[in-house]
Amino acid sequence: MVAPEAGTVGRRKTWADECKNLWQIAGPVILTGVFQFLIEFVTAAFVGHIGKVELAAVSIVNGVIEGLAYGLLLGMGSALETLCGQAVGAGQLHTLGVYMQRSWIVCLATSAALLPLYVFTGPILRLLRQSPAISAVAGRYARWCVPQLFAYAVNFPMQKFYQAQSRVWVMTLISGAALAAHALLNWLVVARLGRGLVGAAMVGNVSWWLINAAQFAYVVGGSFPEAWTGFSRKAFSSLAGFVRLSLASAVMLCLEMWYYTAVLILVGCLKNPEIQVGAVSICMNYNMWTLMVSVGFNAAVSVRVANELGAKHPKAAKFSVVVAVVTSAAIGLIFTLVTLLARKQLPRLFTDDGLLVKETAKLGYLLAATISLNSIQPVLSGVAIGAGWQSLVAFVNIGSYYLVGLPLAAVFGFKLKLNATGIWVGMLIGTILQTIILVVILFRTKWEKEAMLAEERVRAWGGNLELPTIQETR
Known part of the structure; x- marks a missing residue:
């Protein structure tokens, strides 16, 4: 592995090497x-x-x-x-x-x-x-x-x-x-x-x-x-400490997965939901396929950050984050442009119903925004897993998704009668908030201390050590 702080290679080669390391996993x-x-x-x-x-x-x-x-x-x-x-x-x-x-x-x-x-x-x-x-x-x-x-x-x-x-x-x-x-x-x-x-x-x-x-x-x-x-x-x-980290990981991931399920349930509660549910389901299907790319980078950056922190290369871990976010965002931009340009044609792969095609096309702009955002957010979650911040991000997800996103979705969709569009806007606001908070956490991260925490985890075999929260490492 090539660490950016080593100083033995130029930045361009280092960027290329890190991209290669990421793609070999992603x-x-x-x-x-x-x-x-x-x-x-x-x-x-x-x-x-x-x-x-x-x-x-x-x-x-x-x-x-x-x-x-x-x-x-x-x-x-x-x-x-x-x-x-x-x-x-x-x-x-x-x-x-x-x-x-x-x-x-x-x-x-x-x-x-x-x-x-x-x-x-x-x-x-x-x-x-x-x-x-x-x-x-x-x-x-x-x-x-x-x-x-x-x-x-x-x-x-x-x-x-x-x-x-x-x-x-x-x-x-x-x-x-x-x-x-x-x-x-x-x-x-x-x-x-x-x-x-x-x-x-x-x-x-x-x-x-x-x-x-x-x-x-x-x-x-x-x-x-x-x-x-x-x-x-x-x-x-030492199963107790292992169970704690496992539960934090499960809560963090499930809160993200169930967020979209909750949105579909809300859409299903609308009056005459057949067309609305169909339109949202088609959009979610496309979003899921693009998410597979982001999930690949989620796994890749998780491995790279964990490896570099474990090897006491904090600057290399930070650089891995930058390369992963930029690369995934660039791919997301391509998907976003395709979605915008083909928003009236993509629904026809699923249905010939003119009304359903029209309603799905209306959601095309929101789908494009979601795809763009989801090219970054899963990568940031992968950084959190690699660094061991699962407990913190679980709380961030609860606040962003369930205390902000879903309530706003309900207000926009039902009170303001914006239907599926309003529900999706509320969901998107929750995701934006979560992404902003994770970006702030990254900017405040002291990677040298994260490397020290990684050393303590390895020494403790993931067992009896009480893992500090991210606030303690700032």
Whole structure:
């Protein structure tokens, strides 16, 4: 790694080297995310040929039940981005295997706590006033998907283990192969053998556990001789501090993911919501695809900042932040311009309904602004993970999103009768506020002290150490 403070190379070469370091992580992470997202897409595509009720049931389970579990477990696993990344920078590779095993314990325990959500999906959906027919089918499907719940708990810690060491292409290749196998198995089990929803759920279980098996085989096969030395009893020690950081990571990530879900719920409460919900859903779909790029940079800058802080290179960590924000913002600007220029054409890929196309086009300007902002905000969140600021950012998210953004969205959408446009404006204000606060935090950060904190975390093995808040490092 090239540290900007080393003074042995020119700035232009240093910028190029840092861009290379970022893309070596971000590129594979983006592809991995796309492949894993397409696993659910392929399932929905095959189930859609069974019937409308079945498709609606699977969509609800994927979007609500599994979305909740996925986000929570991904957040819990994100604690490893801080601990493993800083340990790699400090050269303490022997701790990574123990960290990953601790994360497995925490995530598997979380999955067990989430199990009632899957078992009682049907009654829960009926309490939320969903269709009885859809609720019944969704409940049956969710129970068959329980193995996927525990697959997530095993998968996410391994992903962070790989990412911290910049060994991400392996994950991409495994996910791509699993996607191909998933499509083939769905064709055989669902389409040809007619096994219906049960078959679709079983195929999903097999696909996710194939990913886990392949990734684990690569870990124990000698590819990480220093980082993986076998199972250890040390994984059960110092769990309290690890749980605290994991919970902070989960809260931080889930508050961001649930923000968009809350916006959709608000839009669904409008009078005659069909067109409004359709328009917002189309825009959210495009926003999600552009977010995959930002999420790639989120992971990349998290690894780079953690590595450099762990290696006691505070200036290099700061420079990584600058390069990541500028690069992601530049890509976001391209997406923004495309959205503005094609705002009347993009909806036609989803619908031929003239009224829906018109309403979606009206939201095009807000979608463009959201895409531009979301090219920066996830990168700043990645910096927070790499530096270990999860608790602070969780509070920032609560204030920005839930005390400002959503109340304003409700006022604009319902009181001022601006409908979906008003709700989106409120959401955007919350995101802008959160981004501004994170930028201020970055400007006030004393990176030398952050490097000292990283050293303390590595020394404490992520366990008994009470992590200071960011205010203590100013």
